[in-house]
Amino acid sequence: MTRKKIMIITDSIAMPRPGIRYEDTWIYLLKKEFPEHDIIDRPARGSTSTRLVNEGGGGLDLLESYMPDIVILQQGMAECAPRLFDKTSVEFYIVSRILPAGIRQRYIEHVKKHRVRNPEVTEVPPEQFRSNITGFFSRARSIGAKVIVIPILPPADIMIRKNPHIAINIDRYNAIYREAAASCPGVTIVDPFRDKIDINDVAIDETHVNAAGLRMIYQALRSLIRAML
DSSP: OOOOEEEEEEOGGGSOBTTBOGGGSHHHHHHHHOTTSEEEEEEOTTOOTHHHHHTTSTTGGGTTTTOOSEEEEEOOHHHHSOBSSOTTSHHHHIIIIISOHHHHHHHHHHHHHHOOOBTTOOSSOHHHHHHHHHHHHHHHHHTTOEEEEOOOOOOOHHHHHHOTTHHHHHHHHHHHHHHHHHTSTTEEEOOSSTTTSOGGGTBSSSSOBOHHHHHHHHHHHHHHHHHHO
């Protein structure tokens, strides 16, 4: 059997954290399932699709430098979540660069109490997200790599209470994933949770899932990867 390269690009959902051992993660489970293949794991906490076009200069460290056969991509929550502050605004500049630390913290606390997070204010705007992923899909196709996309997970109730418009943006960004995948051969979307389980049953906080949830992701990926190898 030819040894294949499987690259994993993900955010903190696939990483260990308090209460989640490395051995619970779907990355570990895939490595255990496919020891005959080379699994290149590149998780990063709080990461966004900007990595796909920046990391290593033009995104080379997440694709061309390794020439993978399969890429598993799980990104989106950090970039789609509605924010309190627009990082391009004068307000953000003043708060982050000018206000003394004590006043800055009091101002931020005031804003948290009196301002609803705006679904139009995100870390990565929707059209930039579209450009990032469609460009990545095109590059992957050009080197013969297949891409598996895990869409942004549905929001747990604890997240909705904190960020009331989060579901709107998750649907918006996941629609971009679907549209981009439909127009690019070699891209497959696998959704381990939607319409299969109440996300609250596996959520451990606003954005992360427990060991059972991570195993569901692994199980969804396992059969698909086997069919691609």
